[in-house]
Structure formats: C-alpha cells, structure tokens
Amino acid sequence: MSDDYKKDETQVTGVESGEGSLDDHEPPQSRGLWRDIIDGFKPAQMEKIDTTGMTEEEVQAIMMSRQPLKRKLKNRHIQMIAIGGSIGSGLFIGSGGSFKTGGPAAVIIGFAIIGFMLFGTMNALGELAVRFPISGSFSIYSVRFLDPSWGFAMGWNYALQWLVVYPLELIAAAVVINYWNYDDNGATNVNKAAWVSLFYFIISMVNVFGVRGYGETEFILSIIKVIAVVGFCIFGIVIAAGGGPNHHYIGAHYWYDPGAFANGFKGVAAVFVNAAFAFSGTELSGLAAAETANPQKALPRAVKQVFWRILLFYIVSLTIVSMLVPYTDPNLGTAADGSSSPFVIAIKNAGVSGLPSVFNTVIILAVLSVANSSVFGCSRTLTALAQVGMAPKIFKYIDREGRPMVSIMATIIFGLLCFLSAYKDYGTVFDWLLAFSGLSSIFTWGSICLCHIRFRVAMHKQGRSLDELAFKAQAGVYASWVGFGINVAVLGLQFWVALWPPGGSPDASVFFQAYLSAPVVIAFYVGHKLWTRNWKFYVRSKDMDLDSGRREVDIATLERENVEERAYIQSRSIFYRIYRFWC
Template sequence: MTDFDDKKDSGLSQIQSVSPNGEITSTNISRFQAFKDSFKPAPKVEIDMTGMTDVEKAAIQTANSPLARKLKNRHLQMIAIGGSIGTGLFVGSGSALSKGGPASVLLAFIFNGAMIFATTQALGELAVIFPVSGAFSTFSTRFLDPSWGFAMGWNYALQWLVVFPLELVAASITLDYWETSVHPAVWVTIFWIVIVIINFFGVKGYGEAEFLFSLIKVIAVIGFIILGIVLVCGGGPNGGYIGGKYWQDPGAFHNGFKGFCSVLVTAAFSFAGTELVGLAAAETDNPRKHLPTACKQVIWRIALFYIISLTLIGLLVPYNEARLMGSSSVDATASPFVIAITNAGISGLPSVINAVIMIAVLSVGNSSIYGCSRTIASLADQGLAPKILGYIDREGRPLFGIVITSLFGLLAYVCASDKKDDVFNWLLALSGLSSIFTWGSICLCHIRFRRAMNVQGRDKDEIPFKSQVGVIGSWFGFGFNALVLCFTFWTSLFPIGSDPNPEDFFMSYLAVPVVLAFYIIHKLIYKPSIIRAKDMDLITGRREFDIDVLKQEIREEREALAKRNFFYRTYKFWC
C-alpha cells in the first residue's frame, strides 16, 4: 500500500510503504518522480475467483475497482444539476418550440421531467446500495442479462465517445456569434487541451470543473427567470405588457399531435447526462449520505430550470419566430433565450447568454471524457472489453479510457473539411437514442432488483435509500422510454414538413440497430442466460457489509427524524 504526502516547504513528496513484517518506512522523492509514479497501476485486491461464473466475476471486479473516492457532496450536487442544463435547454428548446408550440413544449418537458425523476430515483436506490464501477451498465449485467449489459455499456461509451468531438466543434461554433476571424480549428485545439488537462487531474479535477460550470449555468438560468418575469409584465426597455398573447396568436399548439410527439422526443434528448450522478457514485466518498440528496432534488431542478424557464420562453417568443429555425444546434442566434432578450431591446445580455451556451457545451465535453473512460474501464472489469482498457493508475484515473476518448476527440478537426456536416450527422446518429436505452434499462434493473428482493425473502429495511416513487415509478419510466422510441420511429419515418426518406430515418434511428447488433452478437458468441431473480447477487458491491448493523443505523436515523418538527421532516423528504 502506498500514500503520497506533499511537503510544500521542501518541494519533495514522501512515499510510505508497508514492509512484510508490518513496519512502515518513508522515503523522500522529488515531486516530478511522485508525478511519474502516480501513473503506475493502482494496487488491486487479489481475489480467488476459481469456480465463479462470469457474472459473479464481473460483480466482484466492479465492486473492487481502484477508482478514487474523492467526490464530495457539493461536487455530486453540481454534477446532478449540470447534467440537466445544457444546449438542450438553451438552444434545443427553440427547435422544439418551432415544431410544437409553447403548450407542447411545456407538456413534453413536464412528462419527460416526471420520467427523469422516476429514473433518477431508481438509479439512486441501486447506486446507494451498490456504488460500483460502471453503475447502470454493471446493473444490466447483474440484474438483466450479460448480453444486454454488454450492449448498454458499449452503447453508453459510444455516446460519449462521439459527443466529445461534436462538442468541441460546437464550442468553436458558438464563438462565431462574435464574428471572430480565428479559424475554428484553433478554438478546437484550445478547448481540447483544456478539457483533456482537466480530466488528467483525475476525478477531483472533473468534479471541480463541473462545480464551476454548473454554478455559472445555474446563475444564468435564475437570472433569466427573474428577467423573463419582468419582460412578460412589460418591464423591458421596449415596454408593453406581453402576458399570454403568443398563446393566442399564433397559438399554443403547432403541427397537431405529430408536433407534440416531435417535441416529446426533443425534450427527452435535452435531459441526457442526468444519469452521470449514478456513474459518479463509485467515486464518491459517502454515497449513502450524498447520493439520496442529489436524487431527491432532481424534481426541483426540473421544475426551476426547465418548467419555469420554458414557460417564460413560451410567453416571450412565438413559435413562428423565423430565428428559431437556426441552422446549427448550438447557433446562439437560434436560442430562444437570446431571441427573447433581443426582442426586449436589451443590448449586451445576448452575448452573456452565448457565453453561457459555450460553457454548457464545454461542460458536456468535460463529461464526455469522464463518462466514456469510466464506462470503458467498467466494461474491461466485467470482461466485456480488452483487459488493458481497465488500467487504473494510483490516482484513480482510468488512463486508457481517458487517452482513447481524448484521441477520438481529435476527430473534431474534420470541422475544416467540406464534408464535416455529413460526418458529424452520422456520428451523432450512432448515439442519438443512447440515453433512451440507458434510462429504460435503469428502470428495468430497479424492477428486477425489487423482484429479486421478494423472491429471495430479503428485508426491504436493508435498503438505505428507497425510491420515493417505488416500483410503480420505474414501470412508468420504462414504459415512457419505450413510448419515446415508438414516437421517434414515427416522426423519423414521416418527418414534419418533408416526405419519408431513408437518410432522415437512419439519421434519427440508427442507434436502434446498433444496440441490437451489440446484443445479438454477444448473445450468439457467449450464449449467456437471462439472470433469474433467485440467482441475482444482492450482496457483492455493498460498502456496508454488516446488514444487521446497517438496518440498526437506518432505524436509528428514522427514529431521530421522527422526533424533529414537521417542517424539517418535510424538507428532508423532498431534499
């Protein structure tokens, strides 16, 4: 076992080692040497896995991953917040508004928000009990089917692998708002270097960066809400009470039921990344304490950042506004937030919103390396990827995962090619439905986990955090995601405003055959069986091994809470 302690006054680091006879010896080495040594493989727990099944081996390997547990409560809270505020809200909501109208936008985001809340609750329950490497892809292997775990793991890894170069280009495009003469490839280089350096600082670097990015986004949304209320009431420079006139003319709905379905699909994509909080559980110092708070507060984030802000957008911007049809998914001029402020006659603030959009894009790029590298390392631990990809160094960094994702990000230089649009559209098509599969699988894993608890006769009191919407919420989440897949199929086959064509269909639905191909190939080669409830491993991966002690602690916590006043109990229930 090895520890590094910096000696700031001498410029040296101290390495401590334990000899076979139990004696602790210390050696001073240079900081540069300590830095080089940090890339050496982390010591792993040696476990005799003779006679174990592949599923049992995967459970043990992911439970004993040497990932660093350095994320604090504030990091986890901001990761949860940051995952739900991005270009989907700032720009994608404009496309949704133009397709379905303000009422469709509001209803679609409410329905999707309810699904995300149910899914996050299910994920929280599972991740608090099993804060293992890979989270939901690992859960699919343990509670559903190893082949489905293989498909979900690579589906999720591909999502972030593809998103990283896309976000680098997107960040460079946002700078066109200021009409700079610098070539986009220069900005791509700068953003690539910054994001890669952040992730080479390990999980703490990722956590601190997301804390800062999310804080800026939160402040921006809250500021817009306050400003939006003032503008709706006629307090802007141009004056004039607005109220609900755009709900009357041009109207609340557009393109009928198909318009609503299109918005439903767009809204679902806007919440992509909310599941990262579950992936971060394995690197959280105290998931049992911090994760429930992050999961319970999702409903307030959705209500504040999406429902309230989009209600104001629907009041301030008509769905037939020509600028909503911007050519780029990160074009600031197509952002309804920018349009609302511009229409009010306020100068300067549109540039601020554009800067926030750029930060949101960089935040997603930062999450791309984190999400992909951790998922790849987990797949290697489960035996679903080459073993070398599971290399984790002494600082808890999955090095090969970070390197592979970083190198794939260099694909962003395609931005200098005339074919860049075709390349990026097809790359995006590979992962377009990734989140829908991920969320549906999380809900199904929760349903199967609860089924296994019943079949094996286990006491539900040993669950530290229970989903507030229970199994019913997971059934809703699973069914809703299946419905979104059906609506996506319909709107992809018969798009609004154009005739059916194969290219548009596969641009939207390519992820489905890709996922099915992963599943079928693994099933045909390895022929694993679907995990039955009576055979599910409900122990491996827990951080609290003594179930009786855990149950006693939970009872004491409940008794202490029962003695508090009504307002405190209400606060703890929702927050």
C-alpha cells in the same frame, strides 16, 4: 456462490472504511513532486485473489467490487453534478428547434413527461447505486439483473453516446462563437480549428488530473449555469409583465397568436427526443458513485434534487421563454450558434443590449461542461466493460492515482475528430455520428427502470428485507414501471415521427439519422449472443447476485440512524419537513 468467493468478498466490500481502495496503498511520504507524478501513472497495486473454483460470473463480480478508483468526489460535487450537470446545448440551443416544430404547449408537455419519467428513473438509480456503487453501473446492473448480452449492448451504447458527443460539443463551442459575427469581432475571423484546439487542450488536461479535476470543473460550471437560468427566469418574468425598456405587457399572448401547437400531436412526439437529449447526463451522478467518498449520504440528496432541476431549470425557464418568443420567430432553429437560442432571442427581443452576449458566453461554458462529462462518462464505461470481459483488456488499466488512463486517452484520441471542423462539410459527418447515439439515453433510462424492477423481484424471491437498503426509491417500484412504459412509448413515437416527419414526407436519410441508435443496439445485442452462444434471455431472479459490489452496511445501526433522523425531522417545522422530503 462458492464459499471462497464469499470469504474474499467480505474482505473487499467494506468500503466505508476504505478497504480495497487505492488509499490503502499510498506511499508513506513524498519522494519529490516529479517522482510522485511519474509514479502516479504506474499501475495500481492490487492484492492478488485466488479465484480457484469460482464461476466466471463470480470472478467478474469480485473484480467489479475491487476497482481501484479513488473516492475523491465529495457531497458538493455530486449535488452540483445532479443539479446542473446536464444543462447544456440541448436546453439552451436545441429547445429552439422544439419550439419551431411543436410550439410552446408541445415543448412544455414533452419536457414535463420526460422529466416526470426521469424523476422516477433517478430514484431507481439512486437505490441501486447506493446499494452497488460500482463503476459503469448502468451496464453492469443490466448484466446482473437482466441479461449479459443486454448489458453488453447497453454498455457500448452508453460509451458510444459520450464518445461521439465529446468532439461534437468541442465543435459546437467553437461554432457558438460565431454569434459575435454581427460586430465583426476578431475572434470570429479565427479558424474554428484554433478555438477547437484550445477547448480540446483544456478538457483533456482537466480529465488527466483525475476525478477530482472533473468534479471541481463541473462544480464551478454548474454554479454558473444555475445562476444564469435563475437570472433569466427573473428577467423573463419582469419582461413578460411589461417591465422591459418598451414597457409592453406580453403575458401569454404568443400562446394565442400564433398558437400553442405547431403540428398537433406529432409536434409533441417530435419534442420527446430533444427533451431526452437535453436531459441526458442526469444519470452521471449514479455513474460517479464508485468515486464518491460517501454515496450513502450524497446520492439520496442528489436524487431528490432532480425534481427541483426539472421544475425550475427546464419547465419554468421554458415556460417563460414561451411567453417571450413566438414559435414562428425566423431565428429559431436556423443556426448552431447562440443566435438561434430561444433564450438569447428572448433577451434580444426585449431590447436589452449587452445581456445577449453574456448569455451566449454561458452557452459556451455549458457546452464545454457537456464535453467534460463526455470524457468522464465514456472512460468509466469502457473501463467497467473491460473489467467484465466485454471490452479489450487494455481498458482495465487504472493507475495509482485512480485514473482509468487508457480509457481516458482513448476517448481523448477519438476527440481529435473535432478538427474536422476545418472541413466545410463537417456538419454532415457529425450528423451521422450523432445518429449512433440519438436515442441512447432512452435505452439507458429504460434499462435502469427495468433493472430496478428485477432487483426488487429478486429481493422478494430470495427472502431479503428492504430494510437492508440504505436508500429506497421514494415512489417504490411503481415509478419504475411508469418510467419503463414511457421510455418504450417514446421509442415507438420516435419511430413514427422519424418515418413520417412533421411537415415532410418519408425519407430514408432522415429516418436513419433519427433512429439509427435502435438497430445499433440490436446489432450489439445479437452480436454478443452469437459470440458467446449464451441463449438464455434473462437472469432468473433466484439466481441474481444481490451482494457482490455492495458497500457493507450495519443493518441495526442503519435502522437506528433512520429512526433518529425521522424523529428529528418530525420535530421541526412543517416547512423544514417539506424541504427534507424533496431535498
């Protein structure tokens, strides 16, 4: 690395004091509300850097460390994004299809395995994101620690995932309203395009307000989702124990009749993809690190809380559902609205009136939450790709309010596809669009685990101490190896299930709708290799950049604070020590 680059880096990586951020360029006083709004859309003011003598990789690294995104996300935002950010249609509606295909035991096993893998993955991401809190972290980590071509493929894979999910979730929110058809509610007689227009406008405005708008919206919606799931768990336990209107004890009856498995091991394998879709978005707390005021404090706590979310909001809630709804229930997986949700079916079967409508409203809010996250995830990834020359330069534009406005507008414009809801066969169109990103999360999580493994190898090869890390993954690099292995296994099992679906015969359409993501990722990877003619297939550990983009940490101060914190925790009760270990 050149001496000029090292000198420049010391000026831009000390972000704890706010260096290099937009906050350094705020006007001393307001010149009027309207004028401030207009000025806010102007390009961010950045100091020019002399890049003479730098390599292309060094220029890319310094540009990534100087992205003028505002750090407006607080600890409470990151906590709620981590806890409830990914709770959406995958859990509330998609799990119905999993129960029907796999049975209750298959659902619990499938979600538990993916959840276990994800806990290790999020610890790996937490370590990397605290060390390098840069926008578009997933693809940039792959560029730096694996291979630029693989980073290109992962970046566009992740951007396409959210780009497609955005209009799809808007339509899903409008479709869920059809649940109230049973009482001839006037709202269901309105064309879906009208509801889509309302949802589209709301989500667009939230994201135009910047990262603070995204954070506050997710904070509120996550609280609602958490309360709903906890409330359902309490309700379900009461009903299963015979506390419902008919006082009928259910217990684990449905695990024996009709049974625990619907299609044996193939049914378990089929659950993996839905579980991955239900968990997708968990990694957004890492993506938001670049816009977090203090990632060194916020991200470790958020990462630890993933365990509780997996245990309570997925494993416990789905276990309770499995006691209340048999996998042979004819309503499971038959519609896109709340009537096919196993949560709503469980409440209806209990004979409690009014409550199904309340939970269906929660489902609508959960779907809109995912749509909100889609704009955030896609726009930040596009901007990060542009910063390293892997997307059109126009996406590099960030305004004075720290908004990647061109990327946001591109995502919002693509979201206009939601108005295909007025077309009677829109479902077929979106099935194929969704196929582009069906396995996106598996590729993303696997790459995060491999990046962490390679990062630790580079730290060792370059003689760097792990004491430099403000946060270390709880299970170390071993969990990343397990997580990487599980992701590879899921890709293999999904190929098997896509080629020979449970209860069906091989069908090309079914296969590509389930597995199209894989050839798309391969096409991006090979295309980048051909375009750049860079035939190196990995970055050597001794050549990896372990410094640019990181937030400066005083090692001595960090070690002293860690010792003091450990001593304080040890002085407290056993219950507090257990709490701090997991939270």
